[in-house]
């Protein structure tokens with residue numbers, strides 16, 4: 001014991017704990033307990049040992065029937081549990097059996113959320129071990145339906161709700177959250193939930209789902225993750241007229257009122273959790289998304305998943321797809337349906353990658369990329385009236401109204417859907433792509449499944465089995481002409497968990513485009529011949545933790561190279577380090 005004492009009586013364990021707090025982005029005396037004066041607020045908090053009934057109701061520690069005889073004695077659990085003892089594996093088997101009995105996806109979602117509330121480790125064990133089966137339950141497409149019906153399935157609040165009512169009090173609100181060592185925040189204001197539009201406060205399902213993936217796919221500790229929904233009202237009439245709506249019943253605040261609330265939030269986050277907490281903006285409408293990213297990138301560790309994460313995952317798929325379609329990235333011509341966050345974000349990262357590869361100015365490489373919005377092809381004659389993020393894509397061309405005409409006029413080798421509107425890649429569009437491409441590359445990115453630009457079956461059938469296809473929400477394999485085609489899932493879920501892990505393990509202080517490129521290259525390198533043989537341009541999710549470790553390592557390496565990493569010394573083997581940082585959902589034994 002004596003040998004473990006150092007530095008003013010702290011034990012080695014306490015020292016480690018303190019260090020970890022700092023690594024995680026905390027600053028000393030974050031809660032102001034030591035420095036508070038009478039006119040300053042401080043949060044009273046206590047730490048106590050959970051036992052008995054309280055232990056069974058604490059999702060972090062509850063093991064249900066897996067508590068051993070010894071633990072039942074030591075922790076006052078006798079009589080509170082039936083006599084049987086189940087291993088975690090048996091619990092998992094039982095839960096998977098009962099989940100599979102639910103035929104309605106939303107019932108599975110509710111069952112999974114109940115499990116997360118009841119037994120966190122078992123929830124993550126299930127999710128990690130059955131990732132391909134459960135991703136569509138806790139994530140797209142089911143999470144979309146859950147957000148639409150959030151009011152009626154709402155049982156217990158998950159995450160932190162910060163509404164206009166909390167203006168002036170956001171720092172205090174953050175302190176109400178039970179965890180202190182927060183490393184990642186996913187925040188939405190609910191205005192563009194997947195391709196489902198403004199769901200207001202009910203958008204909370206998205207940060208909750210994204211953060212479950214941070215833990216399951218990227219290994220971040222659940223206690224280090226904070227889901228936040230900023231509620232500035234909603235313009236969704238149906239919600240405004242719904243007596244069970246859980247959010248503020250007013251139209252959305254905009255302009256200065258909106259900006260001030262966000263500013264207070266961003267300031268409070270940095271004040272409370274320090275410089276190194278990662279803030280991921282998610283599903284904001286594009287008029288706010290670009291502005292927030294530009295405003296906070298120089299001062300905070302921020303990342304917009306819809307703009308940057310999506311760009312990185314799509315670039316990875318394109319780099320991998322070159323093995324199937326041939327040529328270099330610069331040899332291809334790209335056409336997007338949808339020129340918002342996802343569309344222009346992806347376009348910019350492709351242009352950047354080509355510009356690095358062929359050492360040409362980005363203004364030149366952008367010319368290989370064309371976008372169509374709701375008014376038609378983005379061309380020079382429209383430039384004056386375009387939103388700022390569309391202007392770089394206004395090239396010289398006569399006006400073209402619809403997608404089919406744009407496909408015929410541009411003759412792209414790659415067609416990318418990022419419009420949020422389903423069924424827009426019609427038979428004529430796919431056939432046109434197949435008429436001048438041996439292997440047309442078609443990505444239908446819009447979520448959830450109902451908004452997908454086309455289905456996998458449509459892409460393969462209409463292209464007579466020649467399309468290389470991937471989609472934002474999953475589709476089952478398709479049999480066409482005696483051959484089975486496996487569609488990949490082009491979803492930012494491949495990127496953000498590993499990307500975030502890389503930022504956090506290196507103590508990165510800012511996000512840089514080169515980190516996104518590093519993530520794309522790392523993901524593309526994980527696509528092997530066996531995947532290409534099935535027509536896949538992404539590796540399967542079943543191996544995602546290993547993939548995330550590779551992504552994290554490459555992102556961290558780049559952060560060290562660019563001088564953005566603050567966690568020194570740099571670990572020698574970054575892949576091994578990433579794997580060793582990952583949260584394990586296996587039950588511990590309690591003393």
Ligand SMILES: NC(=O)C1=CN([C@@H]2O[C@H](COP(=O)(O)OP(=O)(O)OC[C@H]3O[C@@H](n4cnc5c(N)ncnc54)[C@H](OP(=O)(O)O)[C@@H]3O)[C@@H](O)[C@H]2O)C=CC1
Pocket residue numbers: 192193194195196285286305306307310313337338339340341342343372373374375417418419420421445446447448451471472473490491492493
């Ligand atoms: N797979 C993935 O990982 C991801 C998928 N997405 C999905 O992408 C979709 C779009 O998201 P995001 O970019 O953020 O949304 P935005 O609202 O920023 O952009 C949508 C774009 O689509 C255009 N559009 C809308 N309707 C049509 C139409 N009928 N014809 C042509 N263009 C149209 C809009 O045009 P206009 O500007 O003229 O209004 C706008 O340019 C969503 O469904 C989202 O779920 C998003 C992020 C990641």
Ligand SMILES: CC(=O)C(=O)O
Pocket residue numbers: 140193194195283305306446447472491492493
């Ligand atoms: C996947 C995602 O981030 C979206 O559809 O918005």
Ligand SMILES: [Mg+2]
Pocket residue numbers: 194282283305306
């Ligand atoms: Mg999103």
